[in-house]
Every structure is written in structure tokens, then in C-alpha cells.
Amino acid sequence: MARYRGPKAKIARRFNEPIFGPSKAVAKKAYPPGQHGRSRRRKQSEYAIQLMEKQKAKYTYGVLEKQFANIFKKASRKSGVTGEILLQMLEARLDNTVFRLGIAPTRRAARQLVLHKHITVNGEIVNVPSVSLRIGDVVAVRERSKSLEAVTDSLATNGAKRFPWLEFDASELAGKVVSVPQRDDIPENINEQLIVELYSK
Structure with missing residues (x-):
């Protein structure tokens, strides 16, 4: 890609x-x-x-x-x-959502996690970073990848990030898209x- x-x-x-x-x-x-x-x-x-x-x-x-x-x-x-x-x-892209949830420290790292099949969407492994998510979609770290150093370090360093359009379950390492982000909620300059x-x- x-x-x-x-x-x-x-x-x-x-x-x-x-x-x-x-x-x-x-x-x-x-x-x-x-x-x-x-x-x-x-x-x-x-x-x-x-x-x-x-x-x-x-x-x-x-x-x-x-x-x-x-x-x-x-x-x-x-x-x-x-x-x-x-x-x-742009915010609805899978790689961006993984980054927003705090599972990866940067969008590049999030993209790599997706490409290497460490991320699931609604229980299915997805390895296409540009997939567009919809309200109700659940993004999670694959079960066998939950102990991955890159993931644990990112969450330990940055913590799970909080955005109004996302819900994050730290125990399951899973996030859910609950709404469409409003402009005021997107921090990019x-x-x-x-x-x-x-x-x-």
C-alpha cells in the first residue's frame, strides 16, 4: 500500500x-x-x-x-x-480511530497495527487502514495481540484518550464509535x- x-x-x-x-x-x-x-x-x-x-x-x-x-x-x-x-x-478512517483511542501513539503506528492484523472491527480482522467506520462499529485489539508491547506502552504512556464520539473499554481494549465527531471536538489545527x-x- x-x-x-x-x-x-x-x-x-x-x-x-x-x-x-x-x-x-x-x-x-x-x-x-x-x-x-x-x-x-x-x-x-x-x-x-x-x-x-x-x-x-x-x-x-x-x-x-x-x-x-x-x-x-x-x-x-x-x-x-x-x-x-x-x-x-478523515476522522472515521480505521487507522485514525485506533490512534484516537490511544491504542497507538501516532497514526503511523496505528496504520502498522492495522496492516499487521492486530486490529478487529466488529470481531473480524481488518487490515485496511482506510476502512471508513460507522456509528456502532466496535474497534478492538485482537485477543492474541493484547499483550503486544507497542499497545501496552502506548496506553501506559498516553492513557486511553477521551473523545466525545468514542467509547473505550480499557479492560477489553475495545472502542466503540458512538456518534459523528463535531468540528469543535476535532483537535487538529x-x-x-x-x-x-x-x-x-
Whole structure:
């Protein structure tokens, strides 16, 4: 399966945000990467700002360009605020839900758990990170994987994360999707309206 495999620190510095998780590089070098990082002109065009916001969302959720465009098309066909629906669809991905439940420390780690068949959905093993979950779906760690060091360390370090649209049973290492996330409940620093404006051109 295709995914971004390049340097994480450079991407984080480009957006000046630790979008792949805690990063010392962002704190130490609070300017864009490259030899012209410090002297790069600050004024950006409207298109550049919109593009940056789309790229930030794409890298944050670990989605490739074509996948992101397809998700936006689906979101634009639904009734409601397109930008908010876009984020809700990205949040509904299986890898993101595993990360939100605290079973994995990052989305990359969550993706790996899914790919290696450590995660079940409604009792069935699912190894496709992009699967879209619905209300009522139960995401759990496979029985034989519950003692996995990566899982126990993540829960011990970060604890089970609390989000209004998810319920988590720590004893069973299982979470349930109870509702659709509202925009105020999604902590990512993304201006989705700029993404809508970009795709509307």
C-alpha cells in the first residue's frame, strides 16, 4: 500500500507544527527546511496558503493526493458543511480511530497495527487502514495481540484518550464509535474552509 515514506521532520518544519507527533526539530528550528529556509519570503499568495492547508491535512491523516481528492469529492456530494464533513470522513478512517483511542501513539503506528492484523472491527480482522467506520462499529485489539508491547506502552504512556464520539473499554481494549465527531471536538489545527476554496477553483 502506498504511503508517504519521506522525512517527517522536514514536513513538520514546513508547517511549523508537529503533525507526526512530538518533534524536537520544530522546537529547535522554527523555520522552513532547506538552504533558503531562514530567508524565504514571508508573503504568500492566496493559492499558496490554500495549498499549504490542504497539504497539512493530507500529511496529518496520512492520505495520498488521489485518496484525499476522492474523499473531498464524496464530502462535497453530501448535504451540510463540506469542510466539516471532509474532516469527519478523515476522522472515521480505521487507522485514525485506533490512534484516537490511544491504542497507538501516532497514526503511523496505528496504520502498522492495522496492516499487521492486530486490529478487529466488529470481531473480524481488518487490515485496511482506510476502512471508513460507522456509528456502532466496535474497534478492538485482537485477543492474541493484547499483550503486544507497542499497545501496552502506548496506553501506559498516553492513557486511553477521551473523545466525545468514542467509547473505550480499557479492560477489553475495545472502542466503540458512538456518534459523528463535531468540528469543535476535532483537535487538529486545520482550516478546512481554505481546502474547500482550493478545490472550488
